[in-house]
Amino acid sequence: MGRRSGFEDHEADDDQANQDTDPSGCEAAPIADLPDWVQSIANFVPTYWAMEGFLDVILRGEGVAAVTVPTLILLGFTAVFTLVAAAKFRSAETKIYVG
8 A cells, every 4th residue: 555645644634524614614515505595595695706706717617707797796795885884984973992
């Protein structure tokens, strides 16, 4: 039996234990494996669109043009979140610092 490289050892160890866990400790699963109600709200979550863009380029080999729609949608999320933050945190409000 031949000696395996360190990468293969690491890959074998992580194959089952950390198969669906990202570095932050959150679980990631293919959208098809999620319940129907989760699949129906996935379009309203920014990470769905980021992953679609990554998958289009990296796994599906579609090229950079394939990320146009996900990028535009992510920019839309950015605009909405910026407007919400601007409305919530007005610069004219008195700030209280306790330090």
